[in-house]
Structures are given as structure tokens and as C-alpha cells.
Amino acid sequence: MVAQGVLGYDDFKVEGQMGSRALKVLVRAQEIVSDRGSYRYVEIGSYLGRTLQPHLQDKDCKKVLSIDLRPDVTPDERKMLRDYQGITAEDMVTRLAEHVGTKDLGKLETVTDTSGSLRTRSKREAPFELALIDGEHTVTAAFCDFLNLLPRMRPNGMVLFDDTSVILPAIQNAIAMLQAEGRPAAAFFGVGGISAIALGEGAEETVDAFGPDLTIGLDKAFKRHRERSISATISTHLARTLRHNPGNRRRAAKILTERGYRVTPPTEEQAAE
Ligand SMILES: C[S@@+](CC[C@H](N)C(=O)[O-])C[C@H]1O[C@@H](n2cnc3c(N)ncnc32)[C@H](O)[C@@H]1O
Structure with a gap:
């Protein structure tokens, strides 16, 4: 497991848009998941790879899947069209290679597509323990990413969301759907705009493990x-x-x-x- 409290802001060497408080929550999620043993990580929206790097370097992480459509512009709930400056998956790998060794980089698979590509992957592929949704920042896309990820997740896996203040209704829809299906799950709303849905029987304990310092709760997230x-x-x-x-x-x-x-x-x- 990644030793608790060891990974910090300065370990994220690749440039990106995630701030220090958000990274604290992501690190905690990594600690929680890797504490259970080896794990597989999937991410929708990677840009230059900032949020992939710590998983590539984690001995417990056996596979890292980066799915990024790499569109020239993308819709955003804030009504801005975000421009990701023509960054390609190859650019990202080059950037990561400046900080991550060849062996660790070998764990990375990149897919230039939407999360819909998960539906056509082999059914025999091992499930993922941890996922991050950070692609198109619209409620529709974030919910769709969740729907595409869900069948690929381990029953007690965890799905993280970035920019909660933008896509909160997507998270609420996801929770409502899981409740309607009678699937045990628990939600976490954290600092830095990061939220999580923990799946499975131990979901409440999983979200409690983030601790009070990183938690803001639904009311504040809604505000x-x-x-x-x-x-x-x-x-x-x-x-x-x-x-x-x-x-x-x-x-x-x-x-x-x-x-x-x-x-x-x-x-x-x-x-x-
Ligand atoms: C906010 S950035 C990701 C930032 C990255 N996680 C980090 O922390 O540095 C969003 C990424 O989502 C990608 N993207 C935009 N629309 C997408 C879609 N529909 N499906 C998948 N990826 C998408 C963009 O190309 C961009 O790289």
C-alpha cells in the first residue's frame, strides 16, 4: 500500500488543473484503496496526466487506463467551451515519461475516445477498484461516464468525481439510481471539489475513511x-x-x-x- 501521509502536492510533477486540496482527497482515495491490496485505476479525462502519475508510481497499482476523447473543444455546464490545446495521448505519455520510469509507464493504456468505449472492452477484463470522472464537465456526460464505468467496477470499488459544484446533479442521479436498484453505496462530498461514490457493503466505512478534515458534506456541496x-x-x-x-x-x-x-x-x- 502507499504509506499514509507520504504522497503530497509536490509529488504531482505533471502540470494540470487540479489544485492542492483536490489532490489531498485524491491521495486519500488512493491510500484507502491501496490499503486493501493491489488495485486497478481508470480515469475519464486525463489532459497531461497529472492525476495518473501517482497511480503509475504506486507498487499496488497494477493497471492504469486513461480514456480521453481529446476533442478540440468540449461543452461545459458553465457554458464555456473549454480548449485543451490539441494535446494528444502521445503528448501526455511524453510528459509522464519525464517523471515516471519505463516499467511503471508500462502499466498505462491510453484510449482516445469517450467512456462509451468501456462497453466494447472484453467482458473478461479484471474490474477496476478506483475510477475518476474528470472529462466533459456537463451533467449529462458525467452521469453517462458513471453509467459506463459502473459495470466495470469491482463490487466494493469507488468512483471519484472532479468539479462537484459543476456536475453535482450527475452525482445525485447516480446515487438515486443505485438506491432504486437496491445496491449498497455511500456518497462522500469533499474539499477541493472532489466527491466519491463508494460501492458495496462496506461503502459507509469507505467514505468515513476520508475523515472529517477532507469532508464538506452534501449541504455545502449543494450550496x-x-x-x-x-x-x-x-x-x-x-x-x-x-x-x-x-x-x-x-x-x-x-x-x-x-x-x-x-x-x-x-x-x-x-x-x-
Ligand atoms: C479537466 S481535464 C482533465 C484533467 C486531469 N484529470 C488533470 O487533473 O490534470 C478534462 C479532460 O477531459 C477530456 N475530455 C473532454 N470531453 C471528453 C469526453 N466527452 N470524454 C472523454 N474525455 C473528454 C479533455 O480532452 C481533457 O483532457
């Missing part, structure tokens, strides 16, 4: 999701709906005035924008 959704709506739709719909403009001005804001009509130039 962050709502704030993120409101801010995305404001930045993408508000100006347009106010400009084009006089009814909305009047309602907004009324609400703001009632709350003590001073509302002035736009200048001719602003109105014409």
Missing part, C-alpha cells in the same frame, strides 16, 4: 453548486435576457430597487450593445 450555477447564468444569459425582454428588465429593476439598489437606465450605447 457551492447553486452559487456556481447562478454565476454561470448571470455571466452567460443575464445581459441578453435583460436587453431583449422588457418584462424581465422591469421585474429585475423592481426587485433590485425593493432591495435598496439604485437602478439607472442604460445609456443609448449600452442599450445598443
Whole structure:
């Protein structure tokens, strides 16, 4: 097993978008899973390989599967189209090879596709103990990734999600589905935007093992999701709906005035924008 408290932020040598608090949760998940013995790791969305590196270097990790569609642009729940700058699987392997030895790199398989590719893999392939969903940041795609991963997971495996505040409804759907199917599972909502669904009979103990310092709980996760959704709506739709719909403009001005804001009509130039 990877010794507890040994892996830290500085061990993640490859550039990426995951911050230090998120990495703490990922490291804890790795400790929890590797504490049970050898494991296999699958990831949807790898970019340059930052979140693959510690698993490649973990003696208990026997296989690392990286699935990444590598699209030029990708939809995002925040209504931005994210640009991953034409990074290919080969670029990622080159970057990883700067920090990971040849033998460890031999554990890596890369697939340039969506998680749908999991459905066509051999049914005899050994299941995965740990997964991370960090691909297309839409609720539809994250839920779909979960559905594609689920049949490939060990019965007591764990699926991690990045950017909870963006795709929280996908996690809630996944939990509701497992409950409806009578499958034991437990959810964890952690710092740094990382969540987890632990599967199987020991699921509650698995999520408890993250510990209170890394846990924020559903209420806080929901609050962050709502704030993120409101801010995305404001930045993408508000100006347009106010400009084009006089009814909305009047309602907004009324609400703001009632709350003590001073509302002035736009200048001719602003109105014409
Ligand atoms: C946020 S980045 C992953 C970051 C990486 N896990 C890290 O920590 O550095 C998202 C990745 O998802 C990939 N991606 C976007 N849409 C996808 C899809 N539909 N299926 C699979 N991968 C996708 C992008 O190419 C990008 O590399």
C-alpha cells in the first residue's frame, strides 16, 4: 500500500488543473484503496496526466487506463467551451515519461475516445477498484461516464468525481439510481471539489475513511453548486435576457430597487450593445 501521509502536492510533477486540496482527497482515495491490496485505476479525462502519475508510481497499482476523447473543444455546464490545446495521448505519455520510469509507464493504456468505449472492452477484463470522472464537465456526460464505468467496477470499488459544484446533479442521479436498484453505496462530498461514490457493503466505512478534515458534506456541496450555477447564468444569459425582454428588465429593476439598489437606465450605447 502507499504509506499514509507520504504522497503530497509536490509529488504531482505533471502540470494540470487540479489544485492542492483536490489532490489531498485524491491521495486519500488512493491510500484507502491501496490499503486493501493491489488495485486497478481508470480515469475519464486525463489532459497531461497529472492525476495518473501517482497511480503509475504506486507498487499496488497494477493497471492504469486513461480514456480521453481529446476533442478540440468540449461543452461545459458553465457554458464555456473549454480548449485543451490539441494535446494528444502521445503528448501526455511524453510528459509522464519525464517523471515516471519505463516499467511503471508500462502499466498505462491510453484510449482516445469517450467512456462509451468501456462497453466494447472484453467482458473478461479484471474490474477496476478506483475510477475518476474528470472529462466533459456537463451533467449529462458525467452521469453517462458513471453509467459506463459502473459495470466495470469491482463490487466494493469507488468512483471519484472532479468539479462537484459543476456536475453535482450527475452525482445525485447516480446515487438515486443505485438506491432504486437496491445496491449498497455511500456518497462522500469533499474539499477541493472532489466527491466519491463508494460501492458495496462496506461503502459507509469507505467514505468515513476520508475523515472529517477532507469532508464538506452534501449541504455545502449543494450550496457551492447553486452559487456556481447562478454565476454561470448571470455571466452567460443575464445581459441578453435583460436587453431583449422588457418584462424581465422591469421585474429585475423592481426587485433590485425593493432591495435598496439604485437602478439607472442604460445609456443609448449600452442599450445598443
Ligand atoms: C479537466 S481535464 C482533465 C484533467 C486531469 N484529470 C488533470 O487533473 O490534470 C478534462 C479532460 O477531459 C477530456 N475530455 C473532454 N470531453 C471528453 C469526453 N466527452 N470524454 C472523454 N474525455 C473528454 C479533455 O480532452 C481533457 O483532457
